[in-house]
Amino acid sequence: MDWSGNAAKFEGLNAFTGSVSSTSIAGKSADLTGFARPNSDVIINGTALARADSTGTWSFSVNGLSIGDNSIQIENWLDGAKVGEISVIASLKVTALTATASSTPVNDDRVTISGTGEHGAVIVIKNAEGVVVGTSAADAATGRFQTTVNAPNEGGSHTFIAEQSIGGTAAGSVQVSFDYGTALSVTSPADELVVPAGPVTFSGRGTAAGSITIREEGKPGVLAAATVLANGNWVAPSFSVDGSEHTFTVTQLSKGNNTTTAKVTLNPGASNVRDLVVATPVDGGTVPSTGGRITVTGTGQPGSDVSITASNGRLAGTGKVAADGTFSFPAVFNSVFYNATVKQVAPTGQTQSKSIGFTVVASDGVNLPFSVTSPTTNGTVRSTNKMITVTGNGKAGAAVKITAANGRIAGQGVVGADGRYSFPAEFQALPYTATVTMTPAMGAAENITITNFTVVANEGVNLPFRVTAPVTNGTASSTNKMVTFTGEGKAGATIRIIAASNGRMAGQGVVGADGRFSVQAEFAALKYSAYVDMVPTAGAKETITVSDFTVVSTDGVNKPFRVTAPVSNGTAPSVDKMVTFRGEGTAGDTVKIIAASNGRLAGQGVVDQNGDFSVQAEFAALKYTAHVDMVTPSGMKETITVTDFQVTAQ
Incomplete structure (x- = not known):
């Protein structure tokens, strides 16, 4: 062979050379160059093959190296014989990882872990248990990285581990600690x-x-x-x-x-007494009486004694809160305006009282023969959430209850003015014998026994509780100050709408068998927040708060309540002992004129769609003081007192 002047360079085995010309950490590779016998073979690590050119120059890229020092064996072969052998070191060195943990003065800000690493490396932050709590990438130009980590929700110093990897290969780690301070x-x-x-x-x-x-x-x-x-x-x-x-x-x-x-x-174990809520009579409203009796209803703490007392101290009626938190009992009141107090005494001895003013109007209603139309003997009745509906006829105003054979009172209600009753009662899906008892305000109780009726469960749809209208920060239309609340929930559950500002129960209804509800609740044209309670027949109450919704009235004109005639210390003409009271208010509200001396209802009318009213009230030719009440459809009341006006006969 003619080596053309390179013979000195290739004399003996020492004439074979090789070196690392460059490395790639990301690619885990190294470029090799050197001299060998012209047109000979160069074998890298026993398998990779390079070829020296006619000048003896060779080059090769080695892949699959490891982070750190890599020993590479290189051999020169010519005509089947090894003519040279060398070893070189390819070092893949990475930037050492550093990290620190810090926080801002703002409590809501999470801890920041920052530092430097190999340019372009992936940085993973783990907690002491090895759970990944943050990730970042080292900047390709500077190697800087920064990420935030979730708090441990514990006090004291906590250790985090920062790990960097390059191309999926671990390339170093470091620990960093942060003191979260004293736990609460x-x-x-x-x-x-x-x-x-x-x-x-x-x-x-x-x-x-x-x-x-x-x-x-x-x-x-x-x-x-x-x-x-x-x-x-x-x-x-x-x-x-x-x-x-x-x-x-x-x-x-x-x-x-x-x-x-x-x-x-x-106070562990002490009774958590439910608030007393009076549903009827409504404060400022009108309540019908049957035989001089009205029905007092509401909710309270189960097992509590409930009573209603007139302003002169007369005890008018008593009852007891049932296991489901409801009460209903008769009370003696004649046809006149009353101020009364309803009082609850819980089994723990705690008391609550509600003051209400209402007008009693005689309405004896229809007195039908006592009967039970559902359930029937040997019949079948369907239940929703273990509740059936008991229906029938009887004496208007009478209390009705159904009692299971074991003495359990399953439900109770009142006969309406039309002589009919309908109320829920709790019965599981089984055969039963039960007794329905009607107790009129006056006279003897009557009993009807229903034997061998079978309850079949028909639970209906139970949807997750939610309120679809109105919505927080939204608007809601009202008609006659009534807003419609809609949503979904558990079939048969009771829905209660409560004004957040004063705890007033604004409306109440029931979730239908399809899992949906639509409940009317009283709210005037203002901004409100309200609690919507879902109370199932079994299980815990759920509450959703609808905040800052604005009610927009679709009624007639709503004017500030005022009385323009008669005026205090003025005169009022009467024709046939009737005086005309005039003024302004909310369209659709009821206006009542009440003599202050004896509570007599002297006259009543309605605010027209223009926001005006003109009400005839009976007053003889004397000097009077009168209360003028403006009452909403659900019983909310505003009062203006006209004092010392002189009625003159015309």
Whole structure:
């Protein structure tokens, strides 16, 4: 062979050379170059083959290397014989990973982990348990990275592990710690402490600048809030509790968006008394009487005694709250205006009272022979959520109840003015014998026994509870101050609409068998927030809050309530002892004129669609003071008093 002057370069085995010309960390490769015998073979790591050209120059790219130092064996072969052998080192060195953890003064901001790594590397952040809590990529130009991590929701120092990888291969890791500070603790009051009714103050320890909130389980809104001082102490403003059991959740939001909580139960085991709600009579409304009796209904704490007392102290009627939280009992009131007090005495001894004013109007109604139309002996009746409907005829105003054979009162209601009754009663899907009892306000009770009737379950659709209208921050149309609430829920459940500002029950209805409801509730043309309660026949109550919805009236003209005639200390002409009261108000509302001296209803009328009213009221030629009431369709009332007006006969 003619090596053309290169013989000196290739004398003996030492004439064979090779070196690393460049490396690629991302590609895990290295470029090799060198000299060998012209037109000879160069074998890399026993398998890869390169070929030296006519000048003896060769080159080759080696792939599949590892991060770190790689030993590469190179051999030169000519005519089947090895004529040279060398070894080179290809080093794939990566930038060492660094990381630090920091937070801002804003509690809502999560902890930031930042640092430097190999340019373009993938950075994964794990917690001490190995769970990935953050990811980032090192900048291709600078190697800088930054990511935020979820808080552990625990106090103290927590370790995070930053790992970098290049092309799926681990390329180093580093640990970094962050101190989330002191977890929330409540030092006062102690858990399960028994406290009297009245103010209670919460205090404790936490992380400086942490935000403290206190809520009661099962109720909306924040009861108290505080900020942790620099010394780690916090004290929340006092709020009041009653003597029943209450469970509070205390939450601290501190640096790094870290949330820690504590629960405190006060008066464990004490009765949690339900509020007294009077459904009828409606305050400011009119109630019919049958035989000098009205029916008092509402909801309260099961097992409580309920009574209604006239303003002169006369006890007019008593009853008891049933297991489902409802009550219904007769009370003695003649046809006149009354101020009365309904009182609930819970089994625990706690009392609640509601004052109501109402007008009783005689309406003896239809008195039909007592009968039961459903269920029937040997018949079948369908139930929804274990509730059937009991129907029949009887004496208007009489109380009706159905009692199972074991003595359990399954349901109760009242005979309407048309002589008919219909009320729900609880019966599971089984055969039954039961007794229906009618107790009139005056006279003996009557009983009818229904034997061997079979209840068949027909539960209907049970949809997740939601309110579709009105919506938070939306608008709602009203007609006669009535807004329609719609939504979905559990078939047969009771829906209650409660004004958030004062706890007023604005409307009530039932979820239909198709799982949907549409309930009318009274709201004037203003902005409101309301609680919508779904109370199933079995199970816990659910509540949805609809906030800041604006009611837009579709009624006639709604003017501010005022009386233009007669005026206080003025004169009022009468014709046949009738005085005309004039004024302005809300279209469709009822106007009542009541003599202040004896509560006599002297006249009644309605505000017209223009917002005006003209009502005839009976007053002889004397001096009077009168109350002028404007009453909404559901019984809400406004009152203006006209004092010392002189009636003159015409």
